[in-house]
Amino acid sequence: MSDSGYCSRRFADKLIEKNRVTINGMVPELGTKVIPGDKVCVDGMEIKASDSNHTDRVYIAYNKPIGITCTTELQVRGNIIDAIGHPKRIFPIGRLDKPSEGLIFLTSDGDIVNKILRAENAHDKEYVVTVDQPISERFVERMSKGVPILGTITKPCIVTPESKYVFRIILTQGLNRQIRRMCEYLGYEVTKLNRSRIMNVELGQLRPGQWRDLTENEMAEINAAVAGSRKTAMGDDFTEPKMEAKAKAVEVPKKIDIAADIKHANKVITSKANKYSEKKLTRIDVKKPAATSSGKKRLSLKKKS
The missing domain is CATH 3.30.2350.10 (Pseudouridine synthase)
Incomplete structure (x- = not known):
């Protein structure tokens, strides 16, 4: 099946395991040899041999x-x-x-x-x-x-x-x-x-x-x-x-500066966090209480952009 170009070898094995492949009408086992003249089908559809020159x-x-x-x-x-x-x-x-x-x-x-x-x-x-x-x-x-x-x-x-x-x-x-x-x-x-x-x-x-x-x-x-x-x-x-x-686990070579990488990554994360969280905030300055004619004190609030 792989030689015919129908699929890879791994996928052909999976098709055989699922009993979707027949050879001359019979369900084969993995490793069954095919000789010239045999009829190989997947889900009933015949797989033709490819040209030898591809x-x-x-x-x-x-x-x-x-x-x-x-x-x-x-x-x-x-x-x-x-x-x-x-x-x-x-x-x-x-x-x-x-x-x-x-x-x-x-x-x-x-x-x-x-x-x-x-x-x-x-x-x-x-x-x-x-x-x-x-x-x-x-x-x-x-x-x-x-x-x-x-x-x-x-x-x-x-x-x-x-x-x-x-x-x-x-x-x-x-x-x-x-x-x-x-x-x-x-x-x-x-x-x-x-x-x-x-x-x-x-x-x-x-x-x-x-x-x-x-x-x-x-x-x-x-x-x-x-x-x-x-x-x-x-x-x-x-x-x-x-x-x-x-992937096999391997030790990180000493030449890789992990501490520097972490420091750099934290700097990048902080920078991005600041960039996306910046908002225009209104500041309020609170002045010291001033005496009024009635003798009471009041707060003076002034907005700044």
């Missing part, structure tokens, strides 16, 4: 708009499959958060999904990120060296300031909401995130919501890059696995 498989680049969800579950409103409307059955390679936008691959090739997503392949992914406050040298240095999130330290990466609030970052990891979590740890909030490049493929002139087929040269470079990758089962929905469950 020319029938689909590989596209899509500029995902904000609000689209990277899932193959058609009951989810705003899912990426309905948004693209491709005539063939395709699924995303990896994911982009719903509030994020930019480049994502989709394919009908179940094998290449796992090869590309394997973390140790160290494939570049480039993002343009906008944050809610000016970028400091310390921020760039800390992001570049690694930040403790999800029980681990992020790998060193390349961070380049673009403007006062915008920077570029090149990652070789795919931790859950990684960039947003990294910025949050350092006291920043991401207001816009756009993925501009994956490996050798750039977003280019694709407008949000548009897609195109990957070129022969792009596919040749991608296949060369993943040639040594093993086929490994990944998570459901053909997306990157939830790293919270897989």
Whole structure:
């Protein structure tokens, strides 16, 4: 089923476990071998073998708009499959958060999904990120060296300031909401995130919501890059696995100044709290009581703006 491009190996196992797969009309067990001539069906629909040269498989680049969800579950409103409307059955390679936008691959090739997503392949992914406050040298240095999130330290990466609030970052990891979590740890909030490049493929002139087929040269470079990758089962929905469950706890290196980070974070929190709680208040000055003609004292109140 994976070789045919119908789904990933992990998802094929789940379909078999749920007795949704038949071989020659019989429900198989996990590990059952299929030989030429066997009829394999999912929910009664026959799965055809793909061409040996894979020319029938689909590989596209899509500029995902904000609000689209990277899932193959058609009951989810705003899912990426309905948004693209491709005539063939395709699924995303990896994911982009719903509030994020930019480049994502989709394919009908179940094998290449796992090869590309394997973390140790160290494939570049480039993002343009906008944050809610000016970028400091310390921020760039800390992001570049690694930040403790999800029980681990992020790998060193390349961070380049673009403007006062915008920077570029090149990652070789795919931790859950990684960039947003990294910025949050350092006291920043991401207001816009756009993925501009994956490996050798750039977003280019694709407008949000548009897609195109990957070129022969792009596919040749991608296949060369993943040639040594093993086929490994990944998570459901053909997306990157939830790293919270897989991340191993490690000790924070001594070189990371946690005290300084806490002090910096508290300063940022205090600054934001003051910014959002400021109100124009009317002050009242109370003057000393003055004697009146009747011998009684009264208070004189004066308002100041």
